[in-house]
Amino acid sequence: MLQKEEISNGAKGMTIIVKTIASWVKVLIVLFGIYIILFGHLTPGGGFAGGVILASSYVLLMLAFGREFVQKNMPLMLVSKLDCLGALLFALIAILGLVFSGVFFVNFLQKYLPGWPLKLLSAGTIPLSNIAIGLKVGASLFLVIFLLSTFRRDTSANR
Amino acid sequence: MPYALCFLLFMLGLYCAVVKKNMVKIVIGIMVMEYAVNLFLIMLGYRSGGTAPIIDRGQLEAGMGQFISSSVDPLPQALVLTAIVISLGSLALMISICVRTYEKYGTFDITQIRRLKG
Numbered sequence: 302m303l304q305k306e307e308i309s310n311g312a313k314g315m316t317i318i319v320k321t322i323a324s325w326v327k328v329l330i331v332l333f334g335i336y337i338i339l340f341g342h343l344t345p346g347g348g349f350a351g352g353v354i355l356a357s358s359y360v361l362l363m364l365a366f367g368r369e370f371v372q373k374n375m376p377l378m379l380v381s382k383l384d385c386l387g388a389l390l391f392a393l394i395a396i397l398g399l400v401f402s403g404v405f406f407v408n409f410l411q412k413y414l415p416g417w418p419l420k421l422l423s424a425g426t427i428p429l430s431n432i433a434i435g436l437k438v439g440a441s442l443f444l445v446i447f448l449l450s451t452f453r454r455d456t457s458a459n460r
Numbered sequence: 461m462p463y464a465l466c467f468l469l470f471m472l473g474l475y476c477a478v479v480k481k482n483m484v485k486i487v488i489g490i491m492v493m494e495y496a497v498n499l500f501l502i503m504l505g506y507r508s509g510g511t512a513p514i515i516d517r518g519q520l521e522a523g524m525g526q527f528i529s530s531s532v533d534p535l536p537q538a539l540v541l542t543a544i545v546i547s548l549g550s551l552a553l554m555i556s557i558c559v560r561t562y563e564k565y566g567t568f569d570i571t572q573i574r575r576l577k578g
Contacts, residue, residue, distance in 0.1 A: 345514070349545045419517055438545065445552045452559050 314367040323365035330358040338435035342424040348431040352438025359443050368450060377447070380440050387437030394426050394433065462503055470496035483561065483568045487554045494547045498540045505533030513537070 314320060337344075338351030363371050394406075401409040411425030421428075473496060476489025513534035519527045558568070565573050 347541070349541055418520060419515070441549075449552070449556060449559070452563070 314370070315365050319365050323361055327358050327361055330361065331355060334358065334435075334439070338431050339428065340421070341431040342427045343419065343421070348434025349438055351431070352435040353442060355435065355439035356442035356446065360446055363447070363450065368447070371447070375443075377444070380444055384437055384440035384444065387433045387435075387440065390433040391430060391437070394429055398426070463500065466496055466500045466503065469499070481569055481571055483558050483570055486570075487551070487558060490554070491547070491551060494543075498543055498547075501536050501540050501543075505536040507532050 334351050334354035336351075337346040337354060338348060341347035341351065359371060359375070362374070396405075398407040398409050399405045401407075402412065408425035408427070415425075416423035470493055473489045473492030473494075476492065477486050478489075480486055480489065507530075509530070510532040511530055513531045515527060561573065562568060567573070
């Protein structure tokens with residue numbers, strides 16, 4: 302959790318009530334996003350919706366604490382690396398299908414290790430693909446929203 | 461009849477994107493057109509009196525015939541989900557172009573933006 306002096310720093314962000322509640326609600330939002338990603342093959346949702354929910358937890362932090370706090374908490378280089386990691390993981394799952402069974406992007410886990418239907422550990426490589434997509438979409442949307450919020454009106458522009 | 465209303469929504473978006481002079485209104489028109497296309501694709505897979513395409517344990521044990529004959533088509537829904545996320549990315553690009561153009565020219569009016577500026 303956050304330290305006392307970080308919460309009561311009134312220079313940027315909102316009042317102390319909003320900051321306290323936001324630091325509790327953020328945990329619930331991240332948990333909900335992870336649930337939507339992991340159970341993507343059983344309930345509606347999947348990688349895309351879960352990634353959007355993960356990015357929206359950081360929007361809450363940006364509104365409540367200010368942009369510099371979020372920059373210190375989650376540096377942009379780390380988010381960019383997570384973004385690339387998600388894309389590479391998805392490509393790795395597709396190429397492993399080619400290695401194991403000769404067909405690109407085939408569900409190779411379902412042939413060798415089939416789980417029980419309607420349980421969490423079923424449907425082969427689909428949960429792994431959901432995790433990779435959720436990571437990528439969440440990181441991309443966080444970068445987009447963060448960088449769009451740094452625009453300021455250029456008062457010295459040539460008219 | 462629902463397809464005609466979908467086409468009407470597309471025409472409204474097209475009117476906005478072609479006639480309006482404010483840059484933000486043009487972006488809104490493009491987004492309304494994308495919504496109309498996604499709605500049309502989902503409505504193509506509809507079946508009258510159909511159920512949601514989610515299997516539970518009772519339907520799995522009793523065989524899949526009842527489920528197949530009474531659920532709506534899930535394939536357009538999966539593809540439209542991808543299309544919605546793609547349109548979100550293109551919206552982010554359009555908004556950033558609008559913001560940068562406003563920084564350089566100081567106006568959102570596309571008839572005032574004449575000469576190329578750095």
